[in-house]
Amino acid sequence: MQGIARRKRAPPHVFTTFCNKSLNLQFCAMADDRMPKVDISKEANKNIIDFIKLAEKNNLERVRKLQRLRRNNLITAFSLGAGVLGIYGYSIFADILRLYNLRALKQLSQNFIMDTRITDKIVKAAGKIKGGHVCEMLAEASPCAFKIIVGDVLSVNMESLFPPEEAKVWTDAPPNIHLIGNLPFNVATPLIIRWFKNISERSSAWKMGRVQMTLTFQKEVAERMVAPILTKERCRLSIMAQNWCHIEHKFNIPGKAFVPKPDVDVGVVHFVPLVTPIIDLPFDLVEKVARCLxxxxxxxxxxxxxxxxxxxxxxxxxxxxxxxxxxxxxxxxxxxxxxxxxxxxxxxxxxxxxxxxxxxxxxxxxxxxxxxxxxxxxxxxx
Missing domain, CATH: 1.10.8.100 (rRNA adenine dimethylase, C-terminal domain)
Structure with missing residues (x-):
């Protein structure tokens, strides 16, 4: 087969060039000059950008889900830790009660507040007491030095409990003297009525000036003292309290915070005696009219x-x-x-x-x- 001439194969780059030129010629022949030209590279770039944005959006959603999961895990961990510490703290307080042989007497409506956060909150509700004198009703065990006075809280004269130099004129600002207490339910209402009478007469602790009080009552009693007109809680106690004091119902304490647990919640009320009562008449007369009304x-x-x-x-x-x-x-x-x-x-x-x-x-x-x-x-x- 020597007489047959062999055709030389074109190099690859020549073939590629030839094909590209042929395709370009074919497209040019088919295309109309009036048709819009399409930039294939620009369309490809747009699709890539859209894909990247979609991936970024999905990644952000995953990050947010992980952050929520982490936050929920932290909340759960803190809740479990607080529960464990609460149980541990309650057991410590229970041991303290047994150690000092302290017993809440049901017939005296005694209930102890074992949570120091709540007692701190009650103290804050009393206002600025730093450097002042505090008479605590039925005080609990305390590391601080204090004096215990045994007597009937309904009849004790509290004027002698405070230094005379702390006294202020009635029309001045209240002295830095405070009555603070977690009152037993069975004496709370008679006691506050007695103190309203002392305020009207400016006797007992109120010889020292407009001494403030921060006290606990059953939630219903606290609501009655601050009740405005046209409410179901409005009663004789509302008239007596609002006539002689400016009253604020600061907050409520759930019954489960006490040991033993009472059947009701408790309200913390702050009293500031008024300079002049709304009804400037003798206490007994106002009380009688309100009671009969x-x-x-x-x-x-x-x-x-x-x-x-x-x-x-x-x-x-x-x-x-x-x-x-x-x-x-x-x-x-x-x-x-x-x-x-x-x-x-x-x-x-x-x-x-x-x-x-x-x-x-x-x-x-x-x-x-x-x-x-x-x-x-x-x-x-x-």
């Missing part, structure tokens, strides 16, 4: 006011008090403001000035006497 809370107020007087003159005097106070006869006690209660008290005072013997009338005592007469009469008929 709210003795029939859901009835018209004329019903409660009438119990201030004997049956023979009851209706006439009750109408006179409402007329002189410029109050409608169909008002209910929880609808009456404190200044309006004051007008009723002044009207009652004018009636007493005319007939002083009416001051001795007590509706409850006469009611009990009438009941005894009825019962004795029924016994005689048997």
């Amino acid at each position: 709210f003795s029939f809370r859901q009835k018209f107020c004329i019903k409660g006011i009438s119990t201030l007087f004997p049956k023979s003159t009851r209706d006439d005097y009750a109408r006179r008090m409402l007329d002189e106070s410029a109050l409608p006869h169909d008002l209910r006690p929880f609808q009456i403001t404190l200044p309006e209660v004051g007008r009723l008290c002044f009207a009652y005072q004018r009636i007493l000035d005319e007939s002083p013997s009416l001051a001795k009338y007590n509706f409850r005592q006469h009611l009990d006497a009438e009941l005894e007469d009825i019962l004795s009469h029924e016994e005689a008929l048997k």
Whole structure:
């Protein structure tokens, strides 16, 4: 086969060049000059950028999920740690109670606050007490030096507990003297009523000036003391408290924070005596009017006011008090403001000035006497 000439194969780069030129010629032949030219490299770059953005978005979502998971894990860890420490701390306090043979007496409504964070919060609610004098009602075990005074908290004279040089004029700012306490439920209301009377007379601790108080009560009692008009909590205690003090319901303490656990929650209330009471009349008179007014809370107020007087003159005097106070006869006690209660008290005072013997009338005592007469009469008929 020597006569046949061998065709030489073109080098690869020549073939590639030839193909590219052929394709370019073919595309040019098919393309119309009016058609838009497409930049293939630009479209490819756009797709790559979109893909990168999508990947970045997915990565950010994964990072956020991991951060949420980490935060939830930390919260769970702290909760478990706090629970373990709480159980450990409770066991320590229980050991302290056993060590000092401390027992909460149910008949005295005693409940201990074992959480020092809560006691610190109560102290903060009292305001600035640094360098001051604090009388703590029913104080707990403390590493600080303190003096225990044994006596009836309802009758003890607290004036002697504080140095005379701390006394201030009543119209001045309150002295740096504070009464702070976790009061047993069964004495809390009688005690605060007694102290309101001391404030009105500026006696006992309030000879030193407008001494502040930070005390605990059942949550319902705390709400009654700060209750405004037109609320279901408005009562006699609301009138007495708001007449002589500026009151703040600071916060509530859940029952589970006490040992033993009571059936109710507790409210912390801060009292600052007013320079001048809203109703500037003797305490006993204001208390009597408020007590009778709210003795029939859901009835018209004329019903409660009438119990201030004997049956023979009851209706006439009750109408006179409402007329002189410029109050409608169909008002209910929880609808009456404190200044309006004051007008009723002044009207009652004018009636007493005319007939002083009416001051001795007590509706409850006469009611009990009438009941005894009825019962004795029924016994005689048997």
